[in-house]
Amino acid sequence: MNRIRAARQAMGWTQNELAEKAGISARTIHAVEKGRPCRQATKRKILIALAVPWIVRDEYFPRVRSVRPAPASEVRTA
Helix, strand or coil, rough: CCCCHHHHHHHHCCHHHHHHCCCCCCHHHHHHHHHCCCCHHHHHHHHHHHHCCHHHHHHCCCCCCCCCCCCCCHHHCC
């Protein structure tokens, strides 16, 4: 289960209640709980509302790995 959703449910809050406490939209909470990326400021607001220390943010928001294109020397052509 998504850690944000689990923390919200442990507090007994709905998505709307968390959104209100964090000062963001319920739509954003829904997207975050679905695993969609969000801005650092949004992460901070959610964690503050849930009383979760910023230092453990990676446990709640897994880092998105970027995919870089292969260098031109490694690109194969048919």
